[in-house]
Amino acid sequence: MASSGVGGQEPTAVPPLLLFRLPPILLFRRVDAAFYAALRQRYRVLDFFASGEPLPAFLAAVVVGGGAVRVDSAFLDAVPSLRFVFSTGAGVDHIDLHECARRGVAVANSGRVYSTDVADHAVALLIDVLRRVSAAQRFVRRGLWPVQGDYPLGNKLGSKRVGIIGLGNIGSLIAKRLEAFGCVIYYNSRRQRDSVPYKYFPNVQDLASESDVLIVACALNKYTRHIVNKDVLEALGKDGIIINIGRGANVDEPELVRALKEGRIAGAGLDVFENEPKAPAELLSMDNVVMTPHIAVFTSESRSDLRDTTISNLEAFFSGKPLLTPVLPW
Amino acid sequence: MASSGVGGQEPTAVPPLLLFRLPPILLFRRVDAAFYAALRQRYRVLDFFASGEPLPAFLAAVVVGGGAVRVDSAFLDAVPSLRFVFSTGAGVDHIDLHECARRGVAVANSGRVYSTDVADHAVALLIDVLRRVSAAQRFVRRGLWPVQGDYPLGNKLGSKRVGIIGLGNIGSLIAKRLEAFGCVIYYNSRRQRDSVPYKYFPNVQDLASESDVLIVACALNKYTRHIVNKDVLEALGKDGIIINIGRGANVDEPELVRALKEGRIAGAGLDVFENEPKAPAELLSMDNVVMTPHIAVFTSESRSDLRDTTISNLEAFFSGKPLLTPVLPW
Incomplete structure (x- = not known):
């Protein structure tokens, strides 16, 4: 416990x-x-x-x-x-x-x-959203499989362009893991790293428009508060997925909720929220959202x-x- | 669809x-x-x-x-x-x-x-069981987070000894992915592979007793029907986890259900079942079991x-x- x-x-x-x-x-x-x-x-x-x-x-x-x-x-x-x-x-x-x-x-x-645990959790959230693991499990647990038959298709992880915001310890470990799945890694960070082969984007909005998935893995400070805002969500687009294992306030949560409700992004995997321990009520019924109670470090x-x-x-x-x-x- | x-x-x-x-x-x-x-x-x-x-x-x-x-x-x-x-x-x-x-x-x-999709799904099931992703999500969706506070700890993926049964296309891709998470890979297969660095176990029961996690990734045939039986579950032990993305009948399902009910293994991640589209009713309420409706290939x-x-x-x-x-x- x-x-x-x-x-x-x-x-x-x-x-x-x-x-x-x-x-x-x-x-x-x-x-x-x-x-x-x-x-x-x-x-x-x-x-x-x-x-x-x-x-x-x-x-x-x-x-x-x-x-x-x-x-x-x-x-x-x-x-x-x-x-x-x-x-x-x-x-x-x-x-x-x-x-x-x-x-x-x-x-x-x-x-x-915590770095490896948080990186592992980020990968779990991403595969869960893409492959509909949690939603498909609810389908099984509710006894719908024998009644409704095949579950709708998900999406492949391989070859997805994953934009990581913050390439510190955690971000780097996420990148290493997703490389093994065949993802293409992009990143945004305060400064470009010479030691990594990934494409660097000085601007988060540009990163979002080139990425299928955005993973928030940065610290929260005055520069990164709401680093994922309305414009970034817009740039990510309707097939895009947001994963947040940073801090809730790294994302403008009301804008995220609106984008999800209106289908302007495809899904989200969230371990952190702006007003923990509260998760936005609108998300609780969405099958394309995976939410965990800030447990990325809990092992x-x-x-x-x-x-x-x-x-x-x-x-x-x-x-x-x-x-x-x-x-x-x- | x-x-x-x-x-x-x-x-x-x-x-x-x-x-x-x-x-x-x-x-x-x-x-x-x-x-x-x-x-x-x-x-x-x-x-x-x-x-x-x-x-x-x-x-x-x-x-x-x-x-x-x-x-x-x-x-x-x-x-x-x-x-x-x-x-x-x-x-x-x-x-x-x-x-x-x-x-x-x-x-x-x-x-x-399908190989990469199935391998990805196996990893998703494993992290989900270890880190309690689905169970923690139910906790959030039921509104329990503000009421009960911190969710119980899960377990780290890194350094876990993962025994893969069947090192074909899918098994090899699972191994490659889990190496990136810092797991130790063991395997059982009809014959030893010269080209891989993983430790080979000619006997599944020996593999189980040396492993923290068993992943069933073999074809179903007369040799592999119930390859995970009561003795293998016993060898895996009470902290062990079973992942099955092969075929339901690779596992003796009634024995698996009994072992889970009696706490003789720690958890399971199952995409396949012996009598699909039915999943055993006893599993539907277990928080340490993750079940998906044979969707590992569904992208x-x-x-x-x-x-x-x-x-x-x-x-x-x-x-x-x-x-x-x-x-x-x-």
Whole structure:
């Protein structure tokens, strides 16, 4: 399960008298029992969800999940002693990186822990939309197969032109996977990569008009908010498919919903939404839309890797060594 | 759509007086309008479904779909003039290859037309089962996300040991795709392939006990009927996953259902079933089972390729040239 075992009931491995000598960290995220135990062996863990107490003034480090808290000026004002923020998510759009840098607060994130899982999920969403896997499964589960016979044809993945927005760790892994399926890879990114053979489009709208599929795999920031807007959807066209495993706000969701309702694009595979945990009600009945509840990172294997990455970064921070997966403002 | 436009209403491109000079072929399969037109330009097409007439004694060639008719001794007795059977499916388990060979009846099939689509579908089913894509989607569509919060963790695809039963065209394409996801590929096949780097298991039970996932990608014949039986499921074990894109009868379905019900295997992704179009009722409510209605070959692109392959083989047969995609008995 994603969340369990938080709270102060369970015995700690550290004798109570020594506990106050351990560095204090604030936990702003529900974690599983093994993760919690690993933290408590090393630190005095202040669990925001368990205690609900105000932010302590002596706090040195904080572990935050994606979106549960915004690390902005107001937050940093409340904990002036803070020197390190660890984000258990890959995205850091909930952290004001410039403000942290200005105040000398180091930031690290989960690094590449989730990258392969997210790339795998993107491929799963794409094949599902193209090949109508989920919709065909509903047809079976509703008992319609014996009644209605053959299910309508889907579309082949091979030779599709896939435009990837954001060719970072995740985008590159998506590209590698889709190459094995015979797709043609295009991409848009802040700058062209010399090391990749894929065609680069400096403009997202141009990428969309040359692509059969657009995959949103970029971070969310002021440049990428609504990077998929009405014009990009228009350029993608009525046979086009959108996959989003980035952040909900990378796509102008009302425009996406309108385009789907009016048949101006062919389908969508969405793991993220603008107002999670809400998915737009209009999409719930559409057979050409595949929606998952922001689970692209949800595997027990990556959860265990995350625990290791978190501890390693905290240990590096508290011993004055370089962080393993630092995040710097652009 | 999978079936449309059959029947004798539409005008043929061939003048009626010439029609009887065209070679007669019997169509035992519903095809789309473009496919039907392509056949009628070249042949006198006798449509079994449209006419329902008895098999004509002068028939030279027959085009059959998967399972609509069995080409066995009784069938061959009824059309003694028959010299060519074309199967629009890759599987030819409905054709008695030995009996055809004995009587000098040539057989061809769809060749590799469907291979990539089937391989893609196998990968989609596997990621869906591991990552709970369909189940998580039901959670979203039922409005449970805002109520219940985070969805349970799935499992990572990378580094999983995938045992492929049957390393033919389809099996090899599945292997190539899963290599890009970082899987370890094992296989069982009639004989070891010198050209592949994957570990070979002469015995399916041994393959199962070393694998996290078993993918059934072999033809159905007397050697492979129930090749996944109770012992193989037992060897695969409670964390194991079965994917079947071969034929339903490659798996002992009642044993599979029992193993799933009792938690003796972890999940299944099934595109084929023993009694299609029926899927076992017990599976319909299981969240760890993904079921599609034999759609692994259902893309409009492969449908168009199939039309070309069918015509090419018929033209080769009627002009005495070698068939493009002949099928021989073992």
